[in-house]
């Protein structure tokens with residue numbers, strides 16, 4: 001694969017990989033690319049202007065909205081609305097989905113997007129990397145009518161594309177259309193994303209486990225057994241614990257180095273903390289495309305039948321052999 005390929009060139013070269021495409025993938029990914037550059041700029045200067053810290057309101061889940069959350073949400077909605085290829089959007093920051101039926105034209109658009117505009121935003125104040133997660137479906141409701149809830153409550157295996165932007169030591173956009181996972185790194189001087197990680201795959205084995213062990217007491221028994229298995233690594237397994245508290249950063253590191261991310265049910269989150277539609281499904285799509293696995297401990301994430309826009313699920317995702325071993329402990 002030629003080096004120095006830009007994201008735009010890559011999309012054009014792979015346009016045929018996007019089903020039903022008539023340039024719609026490039027337009028969708030270009031909208032996300034544009035919005036991610038704007039958010040990246042704001043995230044990078046967050047400490048310098050009065051944009052860090054809580055917005056003073058709460059989102060659909062009663063969580064304090066960080067100002068950058070609100071800004072990122074607005075930037076992505078605007079960028080996606082302007083491209084006239086989606087008929088609606090659901091966001092972690094919005095109670096209900098948004099219909100782009102500002103004019104009947106929007107109702108003829110064939111796609112919908114679900115997005116977590118700035119995941120891990122509580123880390124912003126302490127200068128830890130955060131991320132944007134997006135998930136794209138073809139609408140199932142009638143063309144010409146406004147988007148319906150059924151368009152957003154599709155199973156994860158119906159996704160036509162998914163990805164994330166990680167605003168870290170460098171800013172990367174990583175996405176899949178079902179033909180592998182490809183990572184692009186932003187050259188901030190040029191404002192251009194370059195293909196830096198073609199065809200990303202989990203290493204065959206992994207030795208990193210990522211979990212908030214502060215919740216240990218309330219974990220399911222099988223998760224406790226798995227953690228003890230990893231910690232017995234002092235004997236003959238080189239396991240190590242790494243937890244950033246930002247899903248995208250933990251997932252991205254585990255994808256490159258090999259590892260498993262775990263967010264089980266806990267006392268405060270009996271159904272797990274992560275949201276199925278705009279966190280677990282897109283990450284699960286990427287994980288499977290990279291040769292990994294994602295389950296709720298008993299069922300493939302991409303096969304879960306969604307019931308609500310903001311529903312939460314327990315989430316275990318990473319190297320297939322690590323997820324299989326965890327499931328073995330949960331099945332005991």
Ligand code: P6P
Pocket residue numbers: 119120121122212245246247248250273274
């Ligand atoms: P805890 C961020 O709020 C997030 O949704 C994920 O990005 C992250 O992995 C998790 O929650 C951290 O949750 O309970 O460990 O602080």
